[in-house]
Amino acid sequence: MVVQSQRISDTRYEAQTQAIARQLLSATRENRNFFSQMRDQMRWDDKLLGWTMSNPGLRVQMFRFIDCLPALRSKAEIARHMQEYLSDETVELPGALKGMLNFANPDSMPGQLAATTVSGAVETLAHKYIAGDNIQQVIKTIEQLRKQKMTYTVDLLGEAVVTEAEAKLYLERYLDLMQQLTEASQRWSTVDLIDQADGEPLPKVQVSVKLTAFYSQFDPLDAKGSEERVSERIRRLLRRAQELGAAVHFDMEQYSYKDLTLTILKKLLLEEEFRHRTDLGVTLQAYLRDSYNDLKDLIEWAKQRGTPLTVRLVKGAYWDQETIKANQHHWDVPVFAHKVSTDANFERMTRLLLENHEYLYAAIGSHNVRSQAHAIAIARDLNIPRRRIELQVLYGMADKLAKALVDQGFRVRVYCPYGELIPGMAYLIRRLLENTANTSFLRQNLEERPIEELLAPPESTELTDPKPPNPTRPSTQNSKLKTQNFTNASDTDFAIAEKRDRGLAAIQTVRQQLGKTYLPLVNGEYINTLDHVDSLNPSNPTEVIGQVGLLSIEQAEQAIQAAKAAFPAWKKTPVKERANILRRAADLMEERRAELCAWMVLETGKPLGQADPEVSEAIDFCRYYADEMERLEQGVNYDVVGETNRYHYQPRGISLIISPWNFPLAIPTGMTVASLVTGNCTLLKPAEVSSVIAAKLAEILVAAGIPKGVFQYVPGKGSTVGSHMVRHPEVHMITFTGSQEVGCRIYREAAELQPGQKHLKRVIAEMGGKNAIIVDESADLDQAVQGVVYSAFGYSGQKCSACSRVIVLEPIYETFVNRLIEATRSLNIGAAEQPSTQVGPVIDANAQQRIREYIEIGKTESTVALELPAPESGYFVGPVIFTDVAATARIAQEEIFGPVLAVIKASNFDQALEFANSTNFALTGGLYSRTPSHIDRAQADFEVGNLYVNRHITGAIVARHPFGGFKLSGVGSKAGGPDYLLQFLEPRHISENVQRQGFAPIEGAEQ
Missing domain, CATH: 3.20.20.220 (TIM Barrel)
Structure with missing residues (x-):
């Protein structure tokens, strides 16, 4: 019935629509011939617009240059950026533009002339679409419009x-x-x-x-x-x-x-x-x-x-x-x-x-x-x-x-x-995109498309299709690594009220489950322990999230022996079967997404908006490593006539996972399932303060079908039980994420050959960073300020990838710092469960005290530009920004792991890179710049494992952003990358002579 009335309505109005449209179209095409005759006398702003319509590659580069232009402070800078954006190497240029850019030195007279011409043309373009720079100009524009009865x-x-x-x-x-x-x-x-x-x-x-x-x-x-x-x-x-x-x-x-x-x-x-x-x-x-x-x-x-x-x-x-x-x-x-x-x-x-x-x-x-x-x-x-x-x-x-x-x-x-x-530049770019798009009516009209085509009734099946097409998936990763068709889990879109309400309601549901006891899982059974530790809500330490049983050394020994007994069968379990267990675990995580988020909010003080992507990351680890192991299981064959050669992999044996509290679900999941899917029997020892969430992971893995003895949940004291398992001769590898101090100790202890040990232990260690973001004079400051604030103070600066240093070039230093301070001052600080919270608590009293000590050190080394108050109850530390920080200062060199940001001034980009590379860490780094040569330099010379350009530096996504660093940030391949699983495997090669008495099978030979 609705469709029928719609058709009647369409018929009712169509004839009149066509008649009126032809009248309007005729009016818009008046004097077109005159303008065609004047084309050779077009101003530069018209030429720029015309070129971008005819050349898609130039359109992209030109609009990028226009976006950057207002930030450039001299004609030499403008000329240099013109050459970088609009060189023959990047795009095919019209002759007139190529001639204009044919200068050797941006400071030269031709360079100055080119800068003046193009910047003037862009300003003229802007004034075509922007009614004035100030109110008085706007009033004049309005009065002109009113004279035209508009x-x-x-x-x-x-x-x-x-x-x-x-x-x-x-x-x-x-x-x-x-x-x-x-x-x-x-x-x-x-x-x-x-x-x-x-x-x-x-x-x-x-x-x-x-x-x-x-x-x-x-x-x-x-x-x-x-x-x-x-x-x-x-x-x-x-x-x-x-x-x-x-x-x-x-x-x-x-x-x-x-x-x-x-x-x-x-x-x-x-x-x-x-x-x-x-x-x-x-x-x-x-x-x-x-x-x-x-x-x-x-x-x-x-x-x-x-x-x-x-x-x-x-x-x-x-x-x-x-x-x-x-x-x-x-x-x-x-x-x-x-x-x-x-x-x-x-x-x-x-x-x-x-x-x-x-x-x-x-x-x-x-x-x-x-x-x-x-x-x-x-x-x-x-x-x-x-x-x-x-x-x-x-x-x-x-x-x-x-x-x-x-x-x-x-x-x-x-x-x-x-x-x-x-x-106004973002507005201008949108208008230019609209004017130059192939589907733009204005452009099509300028191209004098046939009237019947321009005025045809629009018809589309999309209006009646209730489900939109799936988003276009990225078809490849870096081609040097491998072709990749992995689809990441979708984060929750909290703009949808139903999903937002579900996430917030789950916190209250989980709160009704607090205070339970979580025991170690050894050989498929939960075992009682003599020692327990209370896991507390860092937003409200009087609230006990759960009581966690701590393994004794004797019980740890039982776990290792159970793993040893389970290993032969797990090693021979088909890869497809192991991979499917991971996929079932991922599905269970998706089903329990809201609940898992709630546990993170309450146990580790991670706001909901930060917790939800972590569930996605854990799901991605399960599915990605399942795919990767199936790829690796195929091995490599290199056969010649009379000889077969197979390169393949086998698991190492018993694997110990020591996980951190700051990503209490994603990191233990990633390390654990990587170890499991490769055929290793795996013991998970979580950080004490996030052991309840690790217990939830254990529940999921058991429900997904992991056999007893193959996976074991072994919470315990790191200094006793943890050290015992690291040194144990039956343990083949240790995967650790945490502090540099503990990581180096594990590396040292694992290297010592124990009596009866017949292998050298493999250690994978991620040990944090002292991550820097460089902001140069061409940066989009809106983008840079927001990115730095999010990277520095998201989850209270407790991510290993968090920004703890921002290195700002001198010309924009004051402007940037002023906005940075005000943006940070605008953040909401409070309990993690409050939906308004951007900065929650730090993890515990020890962390709170350590961060406060560093703040006092910073006050002796530099200037406190901002120190925000924080709630008295709970383990809160308000964000602190230090300015006038020397690159060699302790707060610029040592990992603080809290909401403390050091702002360092650099006189030029070379010095900024020097400062960025001056620490012992090399995990993540960032650059905000619209200067192509600076981006190229950073890609080549910024010494970090993960470099992020014009975006925040936290929140790596599996497969898309394989994550890990070098120097004292860690050792091992990148988590979520195509070679991560190789660390959990021993490569083997088998060569067989298949020749017998002078003959050998030849594949495809004629009978």
Whole structure:
């Protein structure tokens, strides 16, 4: 029935849509021949745009250069970056551009001229799409628009609100903007087409705001906290707008914020003081698969509200970003895969919106002639009052279309962003991407595609397909390693309310299970122990998570003998069978994901948003190592006539795993299942403070089918039981993650040959880092500040990959440090179970005391730029930032393992690399830079096992980011990589002479 009425509606409006569209298209193509004649006299900004349309490779490099340009501080820097981004080695260049870049020295006169020409062209391009650098320029732009009978909405540019100071400034700037626009509007004469409708005056002032900019820690996981912080600031904005008679429209941003944005606005606009206002609006994006249902929900809500508000219907500006993010997380792609589907959805949403004009007013935002014509056709057919519909375009994007729409007698509103070039650059790039995309209507119109093609009704099966296509999986890893088709487990998308609620509810469910006793598992049986230790909640040490039985040396001996007895059968167990046990364990982890997260939150103080990816990592280890062992099991054959040669692997024997507390599930899982799937009998000795989570891992492995004796859970004192097992002559290998001190002791003890020992022990040791991030003068500071804060203070700096040093180049040092301090000051510190928490407790009292001692050392070596207070109860340490730190200072050289960050100033990039490489560690490192040569240098010379460029340095993903370092950061191959399992295996080679009495089987020989 619904489909039938939709077809009737399509037929009803189509003829009129075509007629109106042809009129509009004709108007947009006027004077085209004149412009064709002037093509040879085009300005450089037009040439740049034209080149990017015709050359996809140049388009990418040019837009990267434009993104970087505002950060460059001299003409020489601009010239150098032009050559690096736009060399013949990177992309094929047009002759004119190649000639301009043909200078040897960026400081030369030709270099200066090239920099001036191109930077001027980019600035001109920016001013085509940005209505002004300041309010006064915007007012002049608005007054010009009003002369053309067009109205406006003003948006303050700025993509990221990183600090609470910036969030408060954002509100204040909008309050000031509304005040100045209102004052200016008092001298404007009335323009009937835009200032009144249906006998009533319309607001002469309208601003557009981003909800996320009202609170720097806006996070769907913390829905309640975000709503509380944002709503109070919005109330202040709306009250002031009402006093001034200004309209306010709420923009829509990334998909992850959509549901929470709509939830907050629906609640807020039902409040009595705002319920009767018609000068407010929200935005919906037609490229989202669920946007049609969002509109239907909004209509029902508007009926309940009883007063209309405006819905700005747009197609959406973040398609690439949404697609990439979904692919990276292995989530369903939220946007339509094809532009025609977005166009089709836009039309059906336009129809639904306009057919419900008594409940919602419509603002149709598009540069597609057909899309606008379709809206006009419906409006005329339904005789919709003028107050209830307007048409919108972006400033600088469709001037002729806007004029043609005015001529059709409709109110046209121009979206006018304003602000400085640096915060406006992301907006400019989006506009350039839109203008130059193959599917852009503006581009297709410029190319004079046939009218029938341009105006054809959009048709798509995606609108009726309830399930989006699977994200595109990466088909290869580094080709030098191997072809890889591994699919990672998907993290929980906490933007989805149902999943968020499930995760938070699990914490309360697990809390009802606290205080139980967890005993060692030896030879398939849980055994009683004389000694026990209480595992405590570091957020609240009075809360006992569980009581853990500690193995005695005698019981450890039983475990080793049980492993020895089980080894022959496990060694001969088919690889497929061993691998499938790992896959069953992964499935069980997925089923118990929320519960496992909750145990981590409570036992190790890891906030939910940090715990969930750890479950994914544990699942990935199981599945990836299962795949890898099946690959390795095939071995290598190298046969010649008369001789067969087989290279294959066998397990080593008894394997001891000593795991840390900071990744209490992922790391013990990875080390343990790597050992098991390769055929080794495995003993897991977890850190005492995370032994309950390790017990949960033991439950899962047993449930998955690991035979008794093959895997054993052996919690115990490291100094006694742990040392005994390390030295034991029957133990073949030790896999350790933890401190440098303990790792080196294990390495030393394992190297000593014990009586009766017939093998040399293999030791794999990961021992932490003193990880640095370099921020150079070309970096995107929004990105860099957020990345450093997340890397340094996520999980209270207790990740082995955490950033403990940030090395900043002198030209941007003060600017960066100021924003870093404010961004850190904006973090929420509290109990790990609170969804608002970004910085929880440290693991225990010893860690707390050690970190505090280092803070006191830092105060003698450098300047305390920030020291945040922390809750009194619990093992909390507030984030601390030291500035003026010497590269040789103790806090810059020694691993602290807490929320302490040393900021080091470097005079140039060479010195920054020197400082970064100056410690004894080499685990992770990062670089924020938009300078290609700096990125190349870091890749070659930054001495770390894992280098991350223009992203945070924590959170390695199995197969995608094999993880591990060198120097004193560790020994062994990278976890989650293609050669990790080789460490758990002994390679063997067998050569057989198959010749008998002068003959040998020849494969494929004729009979």
